[in-house]
Amino acid sequence: MCTKSSRIAGRLVATPLLAFGLAAASGCGGQNETGDDSGGADLLARRSRQVAAAWNGSTAAAAWRAGYHPMGEVVQLPRGGLHSKADEQAYQERNFVLRSKLPDAAPKAERVTWPGKGNESLTRPLMEVRESYESLAGGRADRKPHLTVTRAKLGEMSLATSRGTATVPAWLFTLDGYASPLKLAAATPSKDPHPPIERTSEIPGYPIDQLVRVAADGRSVTVVALHGVCEGEPAVSVLETRGSAVLSASVVSRKNTGNCTAQAKMQQVTVALEHPLGDRVLLDAHTGRPVIHKGSVSEGR
Structure with missing residues (x-):
């Protein structure tokens, strides 16, 4: 059976992409049981604050801004x-x-x-x-x-x-x-700096898979989010600070009485920002790492 997921508020537009097999990040067992929606939202919000605090003013953030990291189609x-x-x-x-x-x-x-x-x-x-x-x-x-x-x-x-x-x-x-x-x-992207915070598996949802695009005005980002085949639509929330924008992805649970296969779906999700992204670091709450563009492969990543 599928585990229960938690929903958090997020402004999004979702477009289905495809389904594929997963292990630790599958729709059956890839998430932690969180009890109720408010508890899961609290966990995600707390983790987002921790990631933002770790990155803001860090040497990792300085190294990221000093490097070459594509945010558009290569x-x-x-x-x-x-x-x-x-x-x-x-x-x-x-x-x-x-x-x-x-x-x-x-x-x-x-x-x-x-x-x-x-x-x-x-x-x-x-x-x-x-x-x-x-x-x-x-x-x-x-x-x-x-x-x-x-x-x-x-x-x-x-x-x-x-x-x-x-x-x-x-x-x-x-x-x-x-x-x-x-x-x-033709230029090779810079190596991602070592994140100042370790990834966690103690929050609901899945890591953001990749960045698709940043809007021309910088006021929205489109990413690929994951959700299990037994679960509802993905939701992505954002915590904005002066130095970063932290994305946390979760899924809307739906009851399923049958067995859930070890598959997840990828969907594009567009998240609105209150302020243009600019040179702020776009981060994933689950991994604590920058969200990189789908066509970008950094040195040593």
Whole structure:
């Protein structure tokens, strides 16, 4: 049987994504029994305050703000988007054909710059062009429909980061039939700092899975939240402080008289903020760690 979950207030819009198997974070046994809703909400609120207090003014927070951490899409499609449903299918299925030689040599590192911030910059290692291409082209080249890459070169792109919009080195892949290239950020994100507070399993709900987007005005964030297949919709609450915004995810319980399989669903949840996120650290109450963008893989994470 499913364990009982607790509900906390949260402004959200949820969109179903998919279901997958889980172990410790499954809908059956991945949560602690909390008794009633108010008790679970109190636990989450207390934990959020602890996480915020640990991060605010810490060396970890300073290191996070000094690094390069993408908060937006690291892949940008050609200007105007893909031309057809067939091309969209090829992109989703990662069916690419390479009709050009990839560059033999490229810089080992390049600068990420933040215009308008005193020309701040940070030198970051670059992902090799072959590795970048293979991250896009994981499907079968002989399968149709497919996208054909006719050229690859090093360029740059604009990307939302934890320090604001940056100009980032990027691999530019020219696609057959397109006037502008597909861009993939080439700079390796900075290593996440060691969090000043340990993760906990003593609160209801599940960790936030990933960041999807930050609104252009910074007044909302969209994340992927989890909930068991026997449970109701996920809810995400936020505690805002001067230096951070701490997200705590829970689920709305629903009675289930049958056996619950070890599966969880992923749903996108949009959470409104009272103040723009800016350079505040977006944190997860369960893990005590920053919530990273879905396309960002930090060094050593």
